[in-house]
Amino acid sequence: MNPNQYITGLHHLTVSVGWAQEDIDFVTQVMGMRMIKQTVLFDGAASIYHLYYSNADAEVGSVYTTFPFKKAGVYGKKGSGQIEVSGFSVHSDSLDFWAKHLNKHGVKNTGIMERFGQKCIHFEDPSGIGIGVFGFEDDHRNAWQTDQISKDNGIRGIAGAVLSCREIEMMDIYLREVMGFTKVGQDGDYHRYHIKDGGPSRVIELHHTPDLPQGSWTFGVGLPHHIAFATGNDEESRQLKAYIEGVGYTDVTEVKDRNYFHSIYTRTPAGVLFEFATSDIGFAVDEPFDQLGHQLLLPPFFEDRRAEIVAPLEPIQVPNYLSK
Secondary structure (H helix, E strand, O other): OOHHHOOOEEEEEEEEEOOHHHHHHHHHHHOOOEEEEEEEOOOOOOOOEEEEEEOOOOOOOOEEEEEEOOOOOOOOOOOEOOEEEEEEEEEHHHHHHHHHHHHHOOOOEOOOEEEOOEEEEEEEOOOOOEEEEEEEOOOOOOOOOOOOOOOOOOOOEEEEEEEEEOOHHHHHHHHHHHOOOEEEEEEOOEEEEEOOOOOOOOEEEEEEOOOOOEOOOOOOOOOEEEEEEEEOOHHHHHHHHHHHHHOOOOOOOOOEEOOOOEEEEEEOOOOOEEEEEEOOOOOOOOOOHHHOOOOEOOOHHHHHHHHHHHOOOOOOOOOHHHHO
C-alpha cells in the first residue's frame, strides 16, 4: 500500500494560542482570514474555545484552527519536534505587500527570504506561533478579502508546514517510505518533501535543528499542536491506520468524531503529531455556509452540557463582517 494514494494534501493546521480575542483580531485583521467556526475543544474536561479560520470558500486545505489557552493558564516549552512554521499560500507578486502590511501592524518578520527558489516571509503571532506566507504562481483558490487585504494579495490557503527536527534520518524515512512523500531537495538546514506532485498545500519541510531541545507535546500558550493531512473518508482512514500500525507505528488512535471531519492521530519519529482527517463532511454541516462563524456551536454530544461548557469561556467579539 502507498499512503500517498489516500493523502490528497494538507487538511488543516492547529496551534495553541493566548487570548481568544487577541487571536481572532490577529488572524482576521493581520492575516486576513475568514473566521468560519466557533466551537470548543472536544478532548479533556476544561472549557477551551476551538476557533477555525479559512479562505473565502472554507475548503479543506485552507483551514487554520486555534485553541486559546491563556485564560486556562496552560503553558509549555517550544522546541524541536513541533511545527516551526504554519505556512500559507499567497501570490508571489504579493510578498512586497505582505512585508509592508506586517510592518504596518508592528509584526516582527524576516522580510522577504528565498528558500528552494521560493520567496517567503516568516513572522509570529502575539503568542509566539511561527507563521509564514509563501509565494506561489499557480494557486487559484479564493482568498478572503478584508478592508486592508485585497483578494489578489490575500491568503489562498495552506502552503505547507516547516517541522523542527533534531535528527533527520528517521523522519526522512518516515516521510518517504511510510507516508510515500517525495524528497525534492535540500537548502542549507532545510529538507523539502512533496505530497504527490507538490504545490500549494502539498509541501513539507524539515528544518534540521540538532541543538534545539525537544519541545512540549501538550496544549499550551504559543505551542503548535498538530498538522492534519486530508483523506477521503472513514474507510481510507481505517486503511491508513492499519497500514501505519503494520509497519510498526502502533500508537495510532481510533477514529475520532470531530463533527466537521473524522480523524486518526499518530506521533512521528520527530515528535510532531500527525492527523489524518476526512474531507467528506465539511464546515456547513451545522450552520449555513454564508453564516459560518456567527455563533458558538457545540457537537450534538455536548449540547446537554451547553451552560456548563460555555460559562468559563472568555467573552469574545466576532469580526464586524460576522455581525452585519
